[in-house]
Amino acid sequence: MPARIVVTIWRVMKTRKFRRPNAADLSDYGCFVVLALGVASLQMIDISLIYHVIRGQGTIKLYVVYNVLEIFDKLCQSFGEDVLQVLFNSAEGLSACSTDNVTFELMRFILDEAIAVVAFVVHSFVLLAQAITLSTCIIAHNNALLALLVSNNFAEIKSNVFKRVSKENLHNLVYYDIIERFHIMAFLLFVLAQNILEAEGPWFDSFLINASLVFLCEVLIDAIKHSFLAKFNEIKPVAYSEFLEDLCKQILNDKPDDRQKDLTFIPLAPACVVIRVLTPVYATLLPAGPFIWRIFWILLWSVLTYFMLAIFKIIVxxxxxxxANWYVNLRLTRKQHVD
Structure with a gap:
């Protein structure tokens, strides 16, 4: 997205001719505005104040707070998908409308953009509060993290295993669990950034142990949860192979007609949180000097970070x-042997 926006701006500056943006460009602009305003909103939040307020709560209250935030996270995630889809539809309508309807479509796009900004700012704040709560439990020395993980994850098992779910609903639940992994990575990155800025003495070993504990608990609980769900709903384990095959086909851009759902991960809210928590870390790397010199280093670090992330994205x-290609071929071979 940033590269496409820069290329578009460069083309306009070079040709000095403004053309009506297409739907893809308008969608990029809309997402960039959401991201920029989300980061700006989080910059105004005092993390230390929220941290000390949460730290003053007991373990039971931490459990309640984390569960409430998790519920709001799922609600915001579901609502954000619809809001972003509406914004993209508005962008498509604005790019393809006639001259007479430009004003109406433009107002519609601005209104949808405002709704998207509010929705994702709220979602990013919820994720930030979750990250602060998890950080509080990790830093505490009274086994608060273990108590939070055990209580929260077993509550998740209780709320899922005795439900009657269809195969399609189970498919959706698997996708939500995948998205949850990315959110946990953002939370742990927040904890890492806080340790870099504020921790005293050796802390990295403790961080690795706690991060591993968080991931292992999530994986173990999800395995137990899906085992019971499959058993009580008489869903064969091969269904999970079908889910994985469907996900691999999404990676390969293979879109069969019978596909029920795509994995929809909207990274705007987690990106706002990550940028917010990494900004102070980058600030510590800036050398003292004139304002112009600091601007140069900010641009340099930004460009280097962007290129590193772009290379990492390409490699991944x-x-x-x-x-994905290997697994799809493996599944095809197995189906041929069965037939």
Whole structure:
């Protein structure tokens, strides 16, 4: 998205001719505005104040707070998908409308953009509060993290295993669990940034242990949860192979007609949180000097970070495509042997 926006701006400056943006460009502009305003909103939040307020609560209250935030996270995530889809539809309508309807479509796009900004700012604040709560439990020395993980995850088991779910609903639940992993990674990155800025003495070993504990608990609880769900709803384990095959086909851009649902991960809210917590870390790397010199280093670090992330994305994408192609071929071979 940033590269496409820069290319578009450069083309306008070079040709000095403004053309009506297409739907893809308008969607990029809309997402960029959401991201920028989300980061700006989080910059105004005092993390230390929220941290000390949460830290003053007991373990039971932490459990309640974390569960409430988790519920709001799922609600915001579901609402955000619809809001972003409406924004993209408005962008498409604005790019393809006639001259007479430009004003109406423009007002519609601005209104949808405002709703998207509010929705994702709220979602990013919820994720930030979750990250602060998890950080509070990790830093505490009274086994608050273990109590939170055990109580929260077993509550998740209780709320899911005795439900009657269809195969399609189970498919959706698997996708939500995948998205939850990315949110946990953002939370742990927040904890890492806080330790870099504020921790005293050796802390990295403790961080690795706690981060591993969080991930292992999530994986173990999800395995137990899906085992019971499959048993009580008489869903064969091969269904999960079908879910994985469907996900691999999404990576390969293979879109069969019978596909029920795509994995929809909207990274805007987690990106706002990550940028918010990494900004102070980058600020510590800036050398003292004139304002122009500091601007130069800010731009340099920003460009280097962008290129590193772009290279990382390309490498991960290639690896995922290779693995997806291998698994799809494996499934095809197995089906041929069965037939």
């Amino acid at each position: 994408g290639l690896i995922l495509r290779c693995l």
